[in-house]
Amino acid sequence: MAGYLFVAPAILFLAAITVYPILNSLWMSLTSYRIGRPINPFVGLSNYAQLLGDERLWNSLKNSFFLGLFGCAVTIVLGVVLALLLNSNWAPLRVREFMRGVFIMPWIVSTTLAALMWGLMLHREGIINSYLTRLGLLRDPIPFTGSMTFALPAIIVIFVWKVYPFAMVMILSALKSVPTELYDAAKVDGASSWHQMRYIALPLVMPVLLTITILLFIWGFGHYDLVRVLTGGGPIERSEVVSYYLYNVAFLQTNFSYGAAISMLVFGILILFGILYVRVYARSKPWG
Amino acid sequence: MGIKSGGKIPRSIRPLGVVLLWVVAIALLVVMVFPILWMLLAAFKTDNELFLNPPPFFPRKPTLEAFQYLFTSARYMRMMLNSYVLAIMVTGVGLVLASLAAYGFSRFDIPGKGSILLVTLVLQMFPGVSLIIPYYNIMRSIGLYDTYAGLLVADASFVLPFSIWMLKSYLDTIPIDLEEAAMVDGASRLVALVRVVVPLTAPGMIATGTYVFLSTWNEYMFASILTRGGDFAPITVGIGEFFGLFTVRWSQMSALSALASVPLMLAFVFLQRYLVEGMTAGAVK
Numbered sequence: 001m002a003g004y005l006f007v008a009p010a011i012l013f014l015a016a017i018t019v020y021p022i023l024n025s026l027w028m029s030l031t032s033y034r035i036g037r038p039i040n041p042f043v044g045l046s047n048y049a050q051l052l053g054d055e056r057l058w059n060s061l062k063n064s065f066f067l068g069l070f071g072c073a074v075t076i077v078l079g080v081v082l083a084l085l086l087n088s089n090w091a092p093l094r095v096r097e098f099m100r101g102v103f104i105m106p107w108i109v110s111t112t113l114a115a116l117m118w119g120l121m122l123h124r125e126g127i128i129n130s131y132l133t134r135l136g137l138l139r140d141p142i143p144f145t146g147s148m149t150f151a152l153p154a155i156i157v158i159f160v161w162k163v164y165p166f167a168m169v170m171i172l173s174a175l176k177s178v179p180t181e182l183y184d185a186a187k188v189d190g191a192s193s194w195h196q197m198r199y200i201a202l203p204l205v206m207p208v209l210l211t212i213t214i215l216l217f218i219w220g221f222g223h224y225d226l227v228r229v230l231t232g233g234g235p236i237e238r239s240e241v242v243s244y245y246l247y248n249v250a251f252l253q254t255n256f257s258y259g260a261a262i263s264m265l266v267f268g269i270l271i272l273f274g275i276l277y278v279r280v281y282a283r284s285k286p287w288g
Numbered sequence: 289m290g291i292k293s294g295g296k297i298p299r300s301i302r303p304l305g306v307v308l309l310w311v312v313a314i315a316l317l318v319v320m321v322f323p324i325l326w327m328l329l330a331a332f333k334t335d336n337e338l339f340l341n342p343p344p345f346f347p348r349k350p351t352l353e354a355f356q357y358l359f360t361s362a363r364y365m366r367m368m369l370n371s372y373v374l375a376i377m378v379t380g381v382g383l384v385l386a387s388l389a390a391y392g393f394s395r396f397d398i399p400g401k402g403s404i405l406l407v408t409l410v411l412q413m414f415p416g417v418s419l420i421i422p423y424y425n426i427m428r429s430i431g432l433y434d435t436y437a438g439l440l441v442a443d444a445s446f447v448l449p450f451s452i453w454m455l456k457s458y459l460d461t462i463p464i465d466l467e468e469a470a471m472v473d474g475a476s477r478l479v480a481l482v483r484v485v486v487p488l489t490a491p492g493m494i495a496t497g498t499y500v501f502l503s504t505w506n507e508y509m510f511a512s513i514l515t516r517g518g519d520f521a522p523i524t525v526g527i528g529e530f531f532g533l534f535t536v537r538w539s540q541m542s543a544l545s546a547l548a549s550v551p552l553m554l555a556f557v558f559l560q561r562y563l564v565e566g567m568t569a570g571a572v573k
Contacts, residue, residue: 003396010389017445021422090309110506112527117323125339173568222415243417263418274410
């Protein structure tokens with residue numbers, strides 16, 4: 001019984017600020033409520049019916065999916081490369097520890113700050129354009145975040161820069177948890193370094209890799225900050241992700257009910273990934 | 289956590305391979321750190337100098353103009369203060385709630401414990417945007433819109449789940465015998481908790497505290513929607529707001545960013561060891 005007393009404050013708090021808002025959101029999505037309009041009559045599923053024919057919504061879902069997919073894939077590759085680099089003894093330990101300390105720095109940079117740093121470099125007259133044109137790789141400078149082609153890729157690059165330290169740290173600690181005796185035994189049996197990696201390190205690191213892959217996908221899919229600050233979804237919705245579209249509908253067009261319907265859809269999609277996450281997690285328990 | 293173990297370098301990649309690895313490592317390091325360096329240098333340049341072709345690496349005539357503007361701006365100083373107030377409040381409240389819950393989960397057999405923990409794990413990965421509409425409505429109707437308390441509640445909602453997990457996995461590594469000994473000696477459970485467990489969990493508390501502080505400090509979405517943007521908005525909103533100006537004042541924005549991030553970076557040099565250990569406690573079996 002005493003156990004409940006310890007757990008209760010946090011759990012009740014969490015329930016109050018997640019379960020109730022979700023129910024509130026569900027109810028709102030079944031009504032027609034706009035800021036400044038008096039009554040909110042019940043309209044059933046008509047908001048949901050509207051979702052189906054909303055091309056701007058599908059476009060934003062596609063962009064979110066790209067951000068999730070590429071953001072996650074590039075981050076995992078970068079995380080693995082850096083973790084392997086920091087885990088093998090090509091340089092003195094102190095040097096590698098120093099490097100880890102530096103590589104981790106983007107972790108503490110907020111997304112608005114990351115947007116500023118990269119905005120400064122990707123600016124039409126910024127350092128990247130300056131050198132690309134001087135090296136002859138570009139004829140005319142490109143305003144990356146305002147470009148039809150490059151706005152979304154630019155967001156993905158900044159997203160990766162912001163989250164790779166998390167992947168690196170997780171993979172590095174998983175690599176370190178592999179007992180050295182296993183490598184020694186394999187070497188006695190004549191296994192090459194590739195075989196050691198493939199048959200010893202990889203299977204042991206796999207659970208962590210799978211878990212953070214799903215987590216990173218979800219973060220990318222639901223990402224909002226960089227789009228809001230850097231592109232506002234533009235140009236012409238080329239970089240509009242579903243979180244930003246939801247914000248636009250609810251807070252700029254003040255159509256709360258339709259925004260709530262979109263958030264229920266996002267919620268539904270993420271629940272699917274959440275179930276996947278829990279299944280992967282339950283099988284491997286990388287977080288103990 | 290040190291980088292102690294690690295595979296030996298196979299014979300085939302010496303010594304040319306070692307040189308190559310140094311080159312790759314340093315190149316990656318430069319690429320990853322450059323954005324931060326460039327921002328710090330930009331804070332001492334003028335806007336004209338920033339967009340010269342090619343831009344000079346070091347400021348030609350270092351200027352403190354941008355800082356001067358910020359230090360005399362009551363608005364941005366207030367936002368900086370708000371960031372500290374919020375981060376400290378959320379860290380305090382978060383640590384108390386999370387450590388009680390973590391202790392409960394670690395030391396008691398609570399029916400349904402596994403599922404409750406899994407649900408909190410799932411909760412923490414949901415983007416805040418799926419809750420922002422009801423939050424906005426609720427905060428408005430109960431008068432918490434544009435207040436510290438409103439942001440405190442919203443921020444706590446997304447840092448609590450992971451904090452509970454971090455502290456629980458830390459507590460699981462501490463033997464229960466010590467508290468039991470204290471309780472046999474007549475201490476109540478709460479006294480045992482405060483006198484015996486809390487000091488032992490100090491590294492875990494530092495790790496969780498660092499995580500909560502950083503997450504709150506960097507939070508942007510709740511802050512930008514749940515405040516009016518002035519008196520109670522943290523500095524992330526201030527930086528975001530610069531982008532909306534007709535002409536973006538890059539050097540002022542860089543100076544503001546430097547003010548907001550340098551103290552954290554310095555602190556993080558000492559704290560990152562704890563954070564990395566705390567976050568990966570479960571991953572290292």
